[in-house]
Amino acid sequence: MSNTTSPDVAGLAPDHLRPRYHFMPPANWMNDPNGLIHWQGMYHLFYQYNPQGAFWGTIHWGHATSRDLVHWEHEPIALHPGPGSYDSDGCWSGCAVDDHGTPTLLYTGKEGAHESLVLARGDAHLRTWEKQAQNPVIAGPPPEIDSVGFRDPCVWREDGEWRMVIGSGIRGVGGAALLYTSPDLVQWDYRHPLAVGDGATGVMWECPSFFALGDRHVLTLSVLPQEAVFAFVGTYADDRFTPASMRRLDGGAAFYAPQTFIDAHGRRILFAWLKEERDAAAQRDAGWSGVMSLPRVLTLDAEGMLGMSPPPEFLQLRGFTQTLLLDLWPSKRVTIPTNRQGQWEVEVTLPASMSGQVSLSLVDETTTFAEIVIDLDARRAGLQEHDATVAAWLSIQRDGDNPLKVRCFFDHSVIECFIAGHVCVTKRVYPPTLAGVRLTLTQTSATPTQVGIRQWDLRAAEFHLA
The missing domain is CATH 2.60.120.560 (Exo-inulinase; domain 1)
Structure with missing residues (x-):
């Protein structure tokens, strides 16, 4: 490690509003957590980042590492938009997986208004990433669906193959999480919607996270236009998810776009973006915007109630x-x-x-x-x-x-x-x-x-x- 950053970052005015133990980059804009993974004893937190200032746009992937979820090292930017390519207008939200020993990112590439699925493979330290020649590995939403959006992949391994849900919405129906399968993360087959809303939970489901917890499965979603986060708990069988309960994951408007991962201790951990609740001019003047939530360890009790608590590492x-x-x-x-x-x-x-x-x-x-x-x-x-x-x-x-x-x-x-x-x-x-x-x-x-x-x-x- 090199120098420790001051609570009031060099180049920015001293700021009593800047958090001291919630993660944030040294300066500029940050939003969704991305690519959360515990790799060889190191926690990796990637995130949506604009290196040009404290405003939304020109989205790259920032990167930070930690051994304890509390103290962090800021790493070089992981992903940059490629001029004239499938991600020329941003490297948007996605996830990280271990592909038989190779760290791999899957994320949303944006070119104009068009969204596609992009694949990048990394070195052993997750610092250098190579976008694959086959990109985009999914060019767009399935043609049989009149989709509202197509973004934010969540990928996992199941029964010897890769599975993925992508956030979407079916026009005139409601939000949707679309299920895909793949043998190699490159060739993908669309199956069907894993789950579909009825409009009451929004017309577009962003940032889906789907995972087993205890003897049940959980689907968390960030929904538009409400800009709220919901968690569904239910059963998963034969590629179908059947929700048994639904609740808001947080009662505040700042909490959005959570992502989860499992660490080496078997804990399911969640981070979310805590949005600013002051105007854009104040954010630009401060020189920073966006904070990560405290990490939350997720549990499930016998009645299916989702529990959340900060990890014990914060006791230090x-x-x-x-x-x-x-x-x-x-x-x-x-x-x-x-x-x-x-x-x-x-x-x-x-x-x-x-x-x-x-x-x-x-x-x-x-x-x-x-x-x-x-x-x-x-x-x-x-x-x-x-x-x-x-x-x-x-x-x-x-x-x-x-x-x-x-x-x-x-x-x-x-x-x-x-x-x-x-x-x-x-x-x-x-x-x-x-x-x-x-x-x-x-x-x-x-x-x-x-x-x-x-x-x-x-x-x-x-x-x-x-």
């Missing part, structure tokens, strides 16, 4: 800690003690006997930047908007005999909350200064309640330049 960032009990009185706001440096984790333990609604709010003296509402009676949680409505309630599985735990991570302009181990709410926030920002608790119950609090200061992760 914990510093000063405090444990206390806070008394909550009806409609009275109580401040949770945290630092004013913008990096902390808080765990709130709500007793099993508690009822009514609880609000966790990120505030300063004049502004509420984020308010997460937990309705204990209705067993649901969501992000309250400025008009006091909750755009998306997410169901909570609550064991009446056990307390409910909430873990909140704050990182300068990101707040991610994990509720009961299976509900997540993410929000981007932009306080003018960190000095007065604090987390508060309120409850609506008429009964005074005592809640447990644990708080940790979090150190910055290390980001190195290759």
